[in-house]
Amino acid sequence: MAFERELFSPETGSPNLAAHEALLLMSVLTRNRIFVLTAAMSLMAASSLFASWPTARTQARMVYDRTSTNVILFGGESPNDSGTKTAYALDETWLWNGARWLRIFPSHSPGGRSAFPFVYDTNRNRALLFGGAAVKTELNDTWAFKNGDWTKIDTPNSPPARVYAGGAFDPVRDRFVIFGGSHTTTNTTTNLSTVTAYADTWEFDGTTWVQRGGTGPAVNKPVLVYDEARAEVLMLGIDNAGATLMYRYKADTATWEAITPATKPACVNEAGFIYNPIKKVAFVTGGVCTSSDALIEDDLEWDGTNWTKLAPTAISGAGFGQAMAFDELHGVIVQFGGTEAFGLPQNRTYVFRDNAWVVFSDNYTPGPRSLFALRGDEKNNTMWLFGGFNESDTFTDFWKYQNGAWTKQTTTGGPATTCITPNSAYDSDRGKLVVICSDSSTFEWDGATWTAFPVDAKKFPIGRRFSSMVYDRNLKKTVLFGGFHDPDYLDITWTWDGTNWSQVKKNLPTARSLQMMWFDPIMNRTVIYGGLGRQRTEDRISRYSDMWSFDGSGWTLMKEVTATPGVRYGAQVAVDPVTKKAILFGGLRTDITGTLQTQTYVNDTWEWDGNAKTWTKLTTATTPPARENGFFDYDPSRGALTLFGGFSGFYHSDVWSFKDGNWVFVAEPAIPRRRSAGK
Secondary structure (H helix, E strand, O other): OOOOHHHOEOOOOEOOHHHHHHHHHHOOOOHHHOOOOOOOHHHHHHHEOOOOOOOOOEOOEEEEEOOOOEEEEEOOEOOOEOOOOEOOEOOOEEEEOOOOEEEEOOOOOOOOOEOOOEEEEOOOOEEEEEEEEEOOEEEEEEEEEEOOEEEEOOOOOOOOOOEOOEEEEEOOOOEEEEEEEEEEEEOOOOOOEEEEEEEEEEEEOOOOEEEEOOOOOOOEEEEEEEEOOOOEEEEEEEOOOOOEEEEEEEOOOOEEEEOOOOOOOOOOOOOEEEEEOOOOEEEEEOOOOOOOOOOOOOEEEEOOOOEEEOOOOOOOOOOEOOEEEEEOOOOEEEEEOOEOOOOOEOOOEEEEEOOEEEEEOOOOOOOOEEOOEEEEEOOOOEEEEEEEEOOOOEEEEEEEEEOOEEEEOOOOOOOOOOOOOOEEEEEOOOOEEEEEOOOOOEEEEOOOOEEEEOOOOOOOOOOOEOOEEEEEOOOOEEEEEOOEEOOEEOOOEEEEOOOOEEEEOEOOOOOOEOOEEEEEOOOOEEEEEEEEEOOOOOOOOEEEEEEEEEOOOEEEEOOOOOOOOOOEEOOEEEEOOOOOOEEEEEEEEEEEEOOEEEEEEEEEEEEEEOOOOEEEEEOOOOOOOOOEOOEEEEEOOOOEEEEEEEEOOOEEEEEEEEEOOEEEEOOOOOOOOOOOOOO
8 A cells, every 4th residue: 555645745845644544544444335525459559558557547437349359448537646736637548458458549639537428339339438527627529439549529519518427328229328417617706616417318329419308307426328138228326315316218208217126226426337248237336425334345236127236255446436347358347446435546457257356467567656666787688676656555566677578576585565665776886786775674686686684773874765876886886865754854875885884974965855866977976956855854845956966975066057957856867878968857846936836747858968067958759748756777678768657646657768869658568368357
C-alpha cells in the first residue's frame, strides 16, 4: 500500500499522513455501507505501444471488441493531486488482450473525460462514446473507435452535455440508447453550482441523435445494459434516498417500465453492470450507498425474473466507479480501477471466473510508479530497476531492462519491504550498483549477487527520504546529499567507497530534498540544482533554482550560472556519454508572481554545458508527457538515454529514449496471448 499521493505535501514539507490514514481506514470498511459524500490483432499491429498497465483512475469505461477480441479501456479521472490541487481527466486508450494491458496511441482522440456512456456497436464493429466530464467541463460530443483510431461523428442533433448518463447498444433496433445523467452549472460571480438532473431518453442511429418520448423516471446515476437473451435494455439506478430502482426500456412507446422483483441489488450507486453472454444473465457488482446491512462485495445475476446473489470464494477490491466488461474470448468479467470506500482510485485489474475475483498481475513489465531506483550498468550492458510506489502498492520488485525489454529478477539478500524511496548509483570503477534505502540500509549488486551492509547508527547516514545520489568518477566514490528526515530537511553530505560511509561537513548547501543531481564529466564535479526545503524547522518552505558543485571536501555555490531552467524539483537528469552534457527533463516547476506560487508539471527539455556553465532549452519534435520523480539514465544496451515512470497527478510506466536531440517512445515487445486470464 502506498503511503499517500507522492508521500509528500509540498505545502508543509511533511509526509501527508492523512491520506495514508484514509487508506488504512478503508481496509476496515465495507464498500456497501458507506454513503457517498459527493455527488483484432491487426488493430494492435497498426498502433500498439506498450506501457505496462493503466494508472489509477475512476469512472473510466470499457467495452469488448468482438472483431479484435480485445477489451478497450478509455478515459477516467485521476486521484486529486495535492501538488497542483487538481484531478486530471485521462485521455488514454488501452487494450486488454487477456494476458496484459497494451496502451495504444491513436492518431486522433476524444480528449480526456470520465463518467460517459461507452458501448460496442456490434452492427458496425466499433465502439461508441458520448459526452462525459472533462474535469470542470461537461461534453456532448460523439466518437467512434475502430481499427485503432478514434473518429468524431458530427451529428446534426445532440443531447445536452452531461455526465453519469447510462448507455447501451440495441443491435436489433440498431440504436445507441442513453438515459439521464446530470449537468452542473457554476455561477461565475458567486461560484455557486447548480446540478440539473436529466430524465430524458435519446437514441443514436449511426448518424444523428433523436430524443424519444417525454420525461422518464427520476433515476440518479443510471447504468444500462442490453440483455441479449431477452432482447431488451435494462436500467439500474437509485432514487434520492439511495434505494435501488430497476427498469426495462419499452422502445415502441419510448417509455421505461418499472421492474419489481422480490429482491433487488442493495447498492447500485456507481456500480458496474454488464451482460454475460455465456450464462445469459446480467451481472452487477459494487456501488456505494447508505445501506446499513452488512453487505460485503455483493455480486448478483439477473435471469430475466429474479436476482441471485453469488457467494464468490474471493472478492473484488473495487468499490464504485470501476470500468467493467465481459471478455468473451476468455470467458471472464474484467474490472479495472474504481474507488474504494473513503479511499483513492486504484489501478488493480480483477477478473471474475469460476466464482472468484482474482487480482491479475502483469509480470512482464514494471507497473506505474515513482521514486524508484534505475541505473545503467556498463559492465553487464543493461539497466537495473528497484522499488518505487504508486497509489496501490509499495514495490520491492527488481527488474532488468535490456535491448528494450523488461525481465523480472528473482534474487535473495537484496533490499526488503522497508526500502521505500530508494536511492541508487552505478559505481563504474567497481562495476557495482549501489542502493541505499530510507532507513540507510545499504546494498550492492554486481549483476549476480546482492551484498548487504546492515545499518550502523554511528557510521551510516541518518535515515531520510527524497535525497539524491550519484557516482563521482573523479573521487571514485558515491555521493549522497540532502533529503527529508521528519521534521527537518537535510544538508548533510556523505560519500561511500564500497566499504564505509564518510560524512563531509564543509560549505553545505541549504537543506533540501528532491534536488537534481549528476556527475558532470566536463567539470569533473558532482553538481546539484534546485529542489525544495528549508534551513530550519520553523522556516517556511523554499523552492530553489540555484546550483552547487562538490569537489570531495565541500560544496561551492556556482555564482557564474546566471540563468537556470527555473525554480523546480523532482526533474529527471541524465548525462550523455557522447557529448558529456547533462539533459534535464520535466519536474514540478514553480512559477512565482508576487506572493502567488503556482506549481505545474512540465515536459520541457534542457541541456547543461559544463564548459560554458549555461543551460539551453531544446526544441524536440516529440516529447514525453510531463512528470516528476521518474528516472533518467544511460542505457548501454541501446546506446541511448532512457526515461521511465514518474508522477504528474497520476503515475507513469512508459519508456522513452533521448538520442541525437530527439525523444522516441520505446515500444515494449509484444507477447503471445494466454488462453486463461486470471489463472
